[in-house]
Amino acid sequence: MTLPAVSLQDYIFTVAHAVDLVGLDDPWHGRRVGLLAAELAVLAGGDAASRKRFYHAGLLHDCGVSSTAVHQSLTAELEWRGADAHCQRGAALLLRCAPLAPMAELVRHHHTRWELLAASELYRSQPETALAANLVYLADRIDALSRASYADRSTLAMAPSLREQIIALSGSLFAPQWVEVFADASSREAFWLMLDSECVLDYQEEMRALDDGTVLSAEEFVAGAYLLADIIDAKSPFTAEHSLGVARLARFFASRLGLGDDRCAAIEIAGLLHDIGKLQIPDDILDSPCGLNEHDAGIMRSHSFATYMVLKRLKGAEEIARWAAWHHETPDGRGYPFHLHAGEMPLEARIIHVADLYQALAQHRPYRKAMSPEAILKLLQLRLDRHLLEPDLLALIAAEPDVVHRVAVGEAVPA
Incomplete structure (x- = not known):
């Protein structure tokens, strides 16, 4: 037999599914973050390639998390003192698999406050990358703050207070331009209702249908398997x-x-x-x-x-x-x-x-x-x-x- 020709997108979805297993009582976090980041990017004027990039970044953003205890802290608190460790680990993992390496900086800084990121060397040298990382952070925190409402379907009831809380963080945690896009989008009920797990699954299938046919080489497939093994063994x-x-x-x-x-x-x-x-x-x-x-x-x-x-x-x-x-x-x-x-x-x-x-x-x-x-x-x-x-x-x-x-x-x- 020869090693199978595995599509890059299928591989990314597999990593995302594996990482979401860690969530136990909430196996949709990565996919909701991908949806939110992709939709906000489109509302900001992003094209189809941008939509796919942010969806994939959202799927992979927590690839540095293997512990259920860490996952629960990350999804239950707005800011968590130990958050940077999984950002560093996730970025290091992605750098080991060439097709995923372009998303490493987004993962590395998806818990970095905007006020720190805006003053960083990354922003001076790669402002678009810094902004992209902050959009993943925003999407991640929208989902974390909404998490308590999913079980009893109280998302719409909680939406006004969540919206105010996030808007108040403009310029500190989040880039003002992303908060502006969020403020407009979140004024509609549809923005919050699309976070339902059935909608998230539909969105995943919609994105799956946009596969451009990129295939991992045999060497990349092996490297990708080793990346997953590191997530498992951690x-x-x-x-x-x-x-x-x-x-x-x-x-x-x-x-x-x-x-x-x-x-x-x-x-x-x-x-x-x-x-x-x-x-x-x-x-x-x-x-x-x-x-x-x-x-x-x-x-x-x-x-x-x-x-x-x-x-x-x-x-x-x-x-x-x-x-x-x-x-x-x-x-x-x-x-x-x-x-x-x-x-x-x-x-x-x-x-x-x-x-x-x-x-x-x-x-x-x-x-x-x-x-x-x-x-x-x-x-x-x-x-x-x-x-x-x-x-x-x-x-x-x-x-x-x-x-x-x-x-x-x-x-x-x-x-």
Whole structure:
């Protein structure tokens, strides 16, 4: 197989969907910010390209957030002292993937007060970029202030006070020219009503239809997968670099089994993305220092299906989506979430399953210490005895236990 030709827009939407998982009780924040920024840009005289640019910037603005606690602070408070950290992280992530790099400065400054931004070197050298970043900030804060009204549909009742609050921040938090556009637009009920989740979803599909056909190169797709893996692994200090370790180990297994370079690269990508659904798991469950109760275990088991729901929208990468989502399936049909049997699981999915299991055991977790190669091999043998593991993959591990362990924990790169 060859790596799929994934559209840039589909990839951006996938990142946005992944980041919005972190919102838990509000999975629409990024998409509402995109809508608001795009519509205000159009009302200010922006063209179709400007509309798309601001929509994409809104979708990606919180890509530096993986923690549910941080997300709740950012969407519940007008200004938050720790906000700049996720701006810096988000900008650094975007700079690592060339097609997204032009939006890095917008993300970097989407919590910078206008009175500071207007006096900055960025404004002196790139005034349009500074203004664009401030429009994303304005859209972000409109949604944050409106958040409490979505559950009981009281947005119109709250709109006058929200409008006054934002207008009062002209010149301090927000550029006067953007506040002027907002003041005019927000005097209409339609401005506030379009923030309903159904309208946000319709807007997303409208924007999806405007795809210009830009496709990621193979190198850009891999870079984009690593970007997503960094977002995933930042979710918890106990799973930091887990996705990278699974990807390394899965590629190592695939190479040892004689699979071609493109197939190995596709398996590596599936390894990088397999835990994307964990972004929706609350921090306290993921970092629990003891065993999970039935309720929390049920929430945890939802993550692989969430991975499937995020990745299946990446057109052309449907196979990779399935391999990634099936990482908790077992040959006996007792895995989850689809309860596949051995004959239904392709080799790639079986590789991801074993790589995920091994790497997790080799890594320190809040409820246990990292296990030695010998202890892991014994545990895997027990799983083989219960028909929960592929004999060929266990044989690979048994043949080179020390090498496999070093690959899993990042101490060696396979030749």
